[in-house]
Amino acid sequence: TLKMKCRLPLLLLSTLLLTFAPLSTLSIDLDKYVEPDIPDYGDEDIDEDERFLVKTSVCYGDLGCFSIKGKYFNLLHRPVVVVPQSPEVIGTKFLLFTRRNPASPAELHYKNAKSVLRSRFSNRRPTKLVIHGFLGKGVMGWMNRIRQAMLKRVDCNLIQVGWAGGSVTLYNQATSNTRVVGAVVARMLRWLHSRFGVDLDNVHVIGFSLGGHIAGYVGRRLRERGTPLGRITGLDPAGPYFEGTDPVVRLDPTDAKFVDAIHTDGALWRVGLPLLNGGFGIQSPVGHVDFFVNGGRHQPGCSSLGACDHSRAPQLYIDTLKTAKSKAFSAFPCDNYDKFMAGDCGSHCPSGGCPVMGLDAEKYKARFTGSRLPHRYYLLTGPCTPYSVVHYHVTLRLSSKSPSGRTGGLKVQLSSGGKQCGPVKLAVDERRLSPGSRQRGVFGCTGWWSLAASAPAKLEVSWTDESTFGSWFGYRIKLDSAVLTEMVSGRAHRYCGYGSFKGGDWVSGRRC
Known part of the structure; x- marks a missing residue:
């Protein structure tokens, strides 16, 4: 049986002076550039004649309307649901880093071509977005380390997405706010796609905790508009208010052409209140391939207090980017962790080799997207870096x-x-x-x-x-x-x- 863990919220604070990089080489005449309107649509059709004691829907311009009825309410898993706050309150920001400005970000603004043209953004490079979770901010320790490791590994546009105005609040409010953040990010990507020729096949969204589900909302909106996202990586996607819910509410394999997830702090049972759960992460498979590290529940070197198990996911991802060993984070197929540890799922990799957790998981995309889901893979790690x-x-x-x-x-x-x-x-x-x-x-x-x-x-x-x-x-x-x-x-x-x-x-x- 799992022991119930007492959890303390994790609050990480950091600041960074924003500076703008020099003009890029994109050949567009800024004086003649005119921004046409891009149509957008909401999640739900709202019946304006309905009357309830509490507010059950809200609309935010071209982002559409958001209802908390139907699949977004669940008496067991999502007992206290509120409408999301406005985009202005949430204040989603897009901070661009590249190998040419690895430490000084340029802030990109929706429908502001100059903010893109005066940055180092290039549509010839792949684009990667990193999104934080509950109580997080757009420029914080683990996000900075992922940025540094990713830029060393890949020449890309790396965008750190911050939504501190919507994440530093009560947990149930933050979960609702993720839907608006997902809509804002999807709108930005569609604009970059239509105005600057960004190939959405080459866009990879990496989300930690609530950020994993934001990535799912981004992918769902893009798919519904006929422009599916290339890849999503969920770093221990949040469990409370998402475990046991309909796929439309949480990260799901249909949200991108390839979805992989790393699980470090899940629980086999849960109720809607986060402090009564066994962990902060989701235990259910949510991707084309799900990596359960040390069973996906408790991590070596972590105590039962705090969010150490949960925050291990981005630390592991950083290690996968930094390691020079191509097979360092190989994982092995099995029905469950107990069978894996008992040695009942084979003594070596299957034919075709073992997939590797991290950025290189996509090399095995054909194996996972062309066969029956879910694909559960297990691996062990150590208590400190290097974790492999x-x-x-x-x-x-x-x-x-x-x-x-x-x-x-x-x-x-x-x-x-x-x-x-x-x-x-x-x-x-x-x-x-x-x-x-x-x-x-x-x-x-x-x-x-x-x-x-x-x-x-x-x-x-x-x-x-x-x-x-x-x-x-x-x-x-x-x-x-x-x-x-x-x-x-x-x-x-x-x-x-x-x-x-x-x-x-x-x-x-x-x-x-």
Whole structure:
């Protein structure tokens, strides 16, 4: 069972002096440029004759109307819903960075051609938008680090989207405000597409927490106008007020041609009030491929207080951008996390290789968009950066002459080149260690990449005797062999000669 976690809001404050970059080389005569009107439409058709005790709809000019009835209200998952605030209150901002102005942003304004032409924006480069979540601001620590890492990796237009006027408020109000932000961002992208020839296939929206669902609203509006978005990445999309809702309310695979999501702080159950949930993130699959890091619930190195698990998602994404190892964040298909950790979903990558979490996930787009959803992938990480680990699958074969009736937990540890990995417990719950049985498990080793290509010098095994009288009588088990497989490459190494040993003892096998 999941323990209910007490959560404290995360408030990150930062400021940055905005400066404008020099004129770009786009050849448009500013004096002759005339902005035509671009039609826009709302989410809902509002019946003006309806009368309710509370306001259930609101309209904001060319952004259209927003109703909180129907799918946007749910007594269990969205119990207290309010209409979104105005675009003026929310104050969505678009701050452009490129390799030519990596630290000093140019603010882009809708239907203001000069703001684009006097920036470093280029329609020849891919465009990436980064959107924050609840209590966030447009220029803050993790967004800046994603910007820096992304610009080193890709020559792109990187736009940090801020909506602090709508995010620093009560949570239920912020969730409603996401719909207006999505409409504003979609309107900006359609304008860039129609006036400056921006290819929406080359637009990638990255959203953290509530920002993940904003990305979904952006994609939905663009798709409904016949100009679908190229890609959305959800960084632990928010769970409260979104878990268990209709796809129209939350991020969904139909919102872009390719949608990937990273889960770090989900829960299997929830009610609408965020402080009563097991986590801040959504547990349900929301993309063409969903990466569940350490099961997508609790992260190593995080306590049960605060938003550490939740904020791990953007930190992991930054690591995926910075790593030089192409397979560092490989993930493995499985029905659920328990089966993955028990080693029941295979010992190595399937044919075609394992997809990689992060920017390179799109290389596997054809596999995910052309087959049945959902696609659940699991991977382990360490407690601090660099977060990537080497994944190992181990199979321990008990001797047919091992005594029957033994129960307990198994542990392994590796040693090689002066480094040690473990000890690692293979099973959370006690196991029945039957004679002749094979006991499997998956674990990860941090700081182990230089050793992954060769066989570890030692694979040691121990067991914890959980039987009633085991500690009194010194019960023993007998282990014949162990097979250790590096899961990405599929290289397997066999160890023999363990023999018989008591609970608490460590025994080491030899390569065979």
